[in-house]
Structures are given as structure tokens and as C-alpha cells.
Amino acid sequence: MSINLQGRHLLTLLDFSPLEIRYLLELSADLKAKKRSGQVGDLLRSKSIALLFDKPSTRTRCAFEVAAHDEGGNVTFLENSHMGKKESLEDTAKVLGRMYDGIQYRGYAHRDVELLAKHAGIPVWNGLTDEYHPTQILADLLTIQEHIAKPLNKIKLVYVGDARNNMGRSLLIGAAKMGMHFMGLAPKALWPDPLFIERLSATAKEAGAVLEYSENIDDAVQNADVIYTDVWFSMGEEAQMNERIRQLSPYQVTLSMLTKTQNPDVIFMHCLPAYHDTNTKVGQEIAEKFGLEELEVTNEAFRSRHSVVFDQAENRLHTIKAVMVATIGRR
Ligand code: CP
Ligand code: NVA
Secondary structure, three states: OOOOOOOEEEEEEHHOOOHHHHHHHHHHHHHHHHHOOOOOOOOOOEEEEEEOOOOOHHHHHHHHHHHHHHOOOOEEEEOOOOOOOOOOHHHHHHHHHHHOOOEEEEOOOOOHHHHHHHOOOOEEEOOOOOOOHHHHHHHHHHHHHHOOOHHHOOOOOEOOOOOOOHHHHHHHHHHHHHHOOOEEEEOOHOOOOHHHHOOOOOHHHOOOEEEEEOOOOOOHHHOOOEEEEOOOOOOOHHHHHHHHHHHHHHHHHHHHHHHHHOOOOOOOEEEOOOOOOOHHHHHHHHHHHHHHOOEEOOOHHHHOOOHHHHHHHHHHHHHHHHHHHHOOOOO
């Protein structure tokens, strides 16, 4: 497939057509095979990439760094720049645009990544904002393709949890683009703004996607190919922990929920990090405060044969590499 994405931003998956997304997935699979075969690449040779993080990260940062290195590029990791403090986003974007070939930004308001993209003059990739997490969705789509022998437009994905958060919204966009059956399973208070869903209806119709929401676990999970969840309170939402635990406790992903799909091959997905045990500082605090040792997914389900979470994590590398190669790589 020959598609030219040079110079393009990735702020949400709405920036790419279904054909372009399919191209990125194919390129990801090719780059994954290339790495597995031990080949060293130079598709990002002499390319400099700025990595701006206003929130913590393990996977996204590592994926960008290793991906750039694998193809001969170099990165600068910035978490304590002047941006937003002594220097506006606009001015920082203009400065970085004079030195770098691409910028990854992880932060809070989505408007911030839009501002960077508007002023940088080079491709800007959204590594997560409060509203969207598009690079994660590319990894998720690749993982689904690897694990399920059906085209994406035959997949039913049930997203359980805060359906308004960056993951709930981004998976909805991915599903609409790729013609999937998306089912958001959450209390109504945690469904996205109907206007947001409405704005996707033309895209969904064109691709043959079904986008729906339910509060009823038994109905929603029927025949699911994928059960996907995320943390109940996202980075920056720690103050809402009590309320979210109250709202979402009935929606914890358990082996029983996976069984209710009536699909023995159902896969369990999570973007990670996950609260599935008390082997973390926050996990321990939650256990002491609420008496809960696991939140959005039980340890049993997380470690079950259904779980593909570490394949997803690895695929962040291959898909982020594809995004960089496609948008700033040597041709
Ligand atoms: N899934 C994800 O974005 O992980 P990090 O927060 O570790 O980057
Ligand atoms: N919704 C989560 C995703 C983490 C990858 C958060 O924003 O914290």
C-alpha cells in the first residue's frame, strides 16, 4: 500500500482515514518483523525528536525512545522545560520547530497539543491528553489483528469503565473508523457527551460501525471478541477516586464477566498501568482505605489466558515507530 503521510500530525485518530490507519498497521507489522529478524534500520537517521511529558509515562516514553533508536534517530526527553511556565506553548513550539523533526507531547488539556501542532511547523504526535490517546489505539488495533482471525469490521469490542475518558473516547473513534462494533459498558453518568458520539455517526456509517452504550453487563458482553478496560480514575483525577470506585465497582472485569461473553476465545485488553493487585504504592493505599485489593480488573482475569496486555504494551513500540517513520522518516 503506498500512502504518503509525510508532515502529518497525529492529535486524534480523526486525523487519519481508515485507509491511512490500515497503512500504519501494515507498516507497524513490517517494522515489528524487521526488528524481530534483528535488522537495524536507518529510516529515522539524522532525525531529532523532542519528547515533552507533563504527566508520567512508562510505555509511551520508552516506545518513542526505542523506536527512534532502532531506526537511527535521536530523542530529547523534556519534563522540566520552560513551556507553559516562563514561555508560552506557542513560543516553545516555534523554538522546537527550528531544532527538531517531530514532537511528542503528553499533557492535560487537548488544546495544548493542538497549539503545539499549530505553531511547531513539524509533525506533533499526541502521547496522551485528558481527552485522547491515539497512539495507544494503533497498538490496540494491531494487537486485535494479531490475536483474532477476523477483520476489524467483524470485531465486537466492549469497553468497560469510564467511557468518557481518553481511552473510552479514543477507542470509540478507532471503532468508528475501522467499522467495528463498539459497546461502552458503564453507568450512564460515565458515558461520553452525546454530541461527541453524534459527531462520529457519519464516519461510523461509512465504515459500517455500530456504536452503542449499555449499563447492563449481561447484555453488553454477549459475543464480545474483546473486553477492554482502563483505570477508573485517570492521571490528574485522583480526587475523584472515591466516587469512581463507588460508580465502577459493579463493572470490575472478572473471569465471570469473560465467561458471560460466551466466547471461549475472548481476549482481555488494558492499556496499562493497571490496578490488579497491591504491588504498587497506590494499590496499597487503596487497599488500606477501601479494603479493595484489585480495582478495574481482578488479578485472576489480568493473568488469565485471555489477557493480551503485554502484547499490547510491546505493540506501542512498533506502532509508534510506524507513526514516526510515516510522518518524518526518510523515503
Ligand atoms: N498505556 C500508556 O500510555 O502507558 P504509559 O502511561 O506508561 O505511557
Ligand atoms: N486513562 C488513563 C490512560 C493511561 C494510559 C490515564 O489518562 O491516566
